[in-house]
Amino acid sequence: MAVYSAEERLKTLFVAGLAGDASGYRSFLSELTRHLRGYLRKRIPQLHDDVEDLVQEILLAVHNARHTYRPDEPLTAWVHAIARYKLMDFFRTRARRESLHDPLDEHDDIFAESADEPTDAHRDIxxxxxxxxxxxxxxxxxxxxxxxxxxxxxxxxxxxxxxxxxxxxxxxxxxxxxxxxxx
The missing domain is CATH 1.10.10.10 (Winged helix-like DNA-binding domain superfamily/Winged helix DNA-binding domain)
Incomplete structure (x- = not known):
């Protein structure tokens, strides 16, 4: 029984999937999922809740870009390039979202109640x-x-x-x- 490296095994399944082997393609996606989880958990250990979402995004990107893969090149390098791109996209989106959530603890004066508010509102209405x-x-x-x-x-x-x-x-x-x- 021959021992295959992850690269060889994934590439064999992927190329078979590209040739129309649905079972091979399902096996490729299943194995790639395990590899991607490990890859992402090492890179974002504090964000385990986001790992599964990223795995799904990467799998979808791999599937959508499968026609761009050149069989004479390493598959893992191609997949990692897609994964790195999705990971950077994730970080950009997260940074943008977090920048909108500045703590308001230092700004208590914004929330100070005005005793005149009900009277003012009644007058305005x-x-x-x-x-x-x-x-x-x-x-x-x-x-x-x-x-x-x-x-x-x-x-x-x-x-x-x-x-x-x-x-x-x-x-x-x-x-x-x-x-x-x-x-």
Missing amino acids: GKLLDHLPDKQRLSIVHVKLQGLSVAEASRLTGLSESAVKVSIHRGLKALATYVRRMA
């Missing part, structure tokens, strides 16, 4: 609602601000329930348009 016709303003006040049901607002305003719903919808749409113009 009142000013905005003043721009609406009574039917829309009253419907929004009763249902959205006071928490009454549409039926209760209907009884208070003398409008039908569907008219209350339409007034709320149109009023909110008008407020959104007004706020956009003011911004």
